[in-house]
Amino acid sequence: MTAKTKAKKVTEDLLFKMFMEHVLENETYPKSVYKFCKLNSISEAEFYEIFGSLETLQKEIWNKFFVNTHNLLLENKEFDNFSNKEKMLTFFYTFFEMLTLNRSYVLFALSHERNPLRNLEQLKGLRRHFKNLAKDLIDASNNGKALKVLQHNPNVFSEGAWLQFLFLLKFWINDESAGFEKTDMAIEKSVNTIFDVFDNTPLERIIDFGKFFYKESFV
Numbered sequence: 001m002t003a004k005t006k007a008k009k010v011t012e013d014l015l016f017k018m019f020m021e022h023v024l025e026n027e028t029y030p031k032s033v034y035k036f037c038k039l040n041s042i043s044e045a046e047f048y049e050i051f052g053s054l055e056t057l058q059k060e061i062w063n064k065f066f067v068n069t070h071n072l073l074l075e076n077k078e079f080d081n082f083s084n085k086e087k088m089l090t091f092f093y094t095f096f097e098m099l100t101l102n103r104s105y106v107l108f109a110l111s112h113e114r115n116p117l118r119n120l121e122q123l124k125g126l127r128r129h130f131k132n133l134a135k136d137l138i139d140a141s142n143n144g145k146a147l148k149v150l151q152h153n154p155n156v157f158s159e160g161a162w163l164q165f166l167f168l169l170k171f172w173i174n175d176e177s178a179g180f181e182k183t184d185m186a187i188e189k190s191v192n193t194i195f196d197v198f199d200n201t202p203l204e205r206i207i208d209f210g211k212f213f214y215k216e217s218f219v
Contacts, residue, residue, distance in 0.1 A: 008042075010042050010046040010047070010049075010050070011050070012050050012051075012060070012064075015047065015050060016057070016060075016061055018040045019036070019057055019058070020102070022036065022039070022040075023105060023108055023109070024108070027108070029054065029058070029112070032054075033048075036054065058122055059124065059125050061105075061109075062122060062123055062125060062126040063125045063126060063129060065095065065098050065099065065102070065126070066095070066130065067129075069091065069094045069098050070091075070133070072094055073087075073090060073091060073094060076090075084137045085191060085192070085195045087137060088137065089188065089191050092165075092187045092191065093184065093187060096168070096180070096183060096187065099169075099172065100172075107173065109122065110169075120166075127162055130158075130162055130165060131158040131159070132158075134158035134161035134162070135158045137157075138158070160194060161194065164190050164191075168183065168186055168190060171183055171186045
């Protein structure tokens, strides 16, 4: 008699893996927690110990992308010494590398509903995480400025950074360049632009970014 196979431990990461594989293999979301669990030979009780619904799981995938990216940045001992611009650049580069590793799933998740706004609903948690990151950066910058008139509004900055991310996300979705090198260029130009706006530096980079955006989006 062979030894009984040890039951797999159901974890958050395992459910993410099962969910994303289901989506990619079936080109649709699971219809119910019951069917999802049955197909993956786990119990509903094990699922509900971690997530309250399939919709919650779906949203948490995006949060996981953020957390994994943030953890990778923190592993870099030099990250704390980066300037705010360097930190934002590094975050974007790393985050989009994370998305590229999961590109097939991300493209499906952001195109499943006909209404684009419905597809963006799953990004609510990511938006909160991302805006908090941007606020932390601007707060750190403000702490180094003695005069209040020189300080920037964290809420305005974080909202602008989120809109910037949405632009880059759309750009990446449509990018067909090798290694998504055009997305890397867009990241560099857009981050330079948003910091130039806040630092009141010359407009050359804004003009350069505008030309780049026009060429890649409309020509």
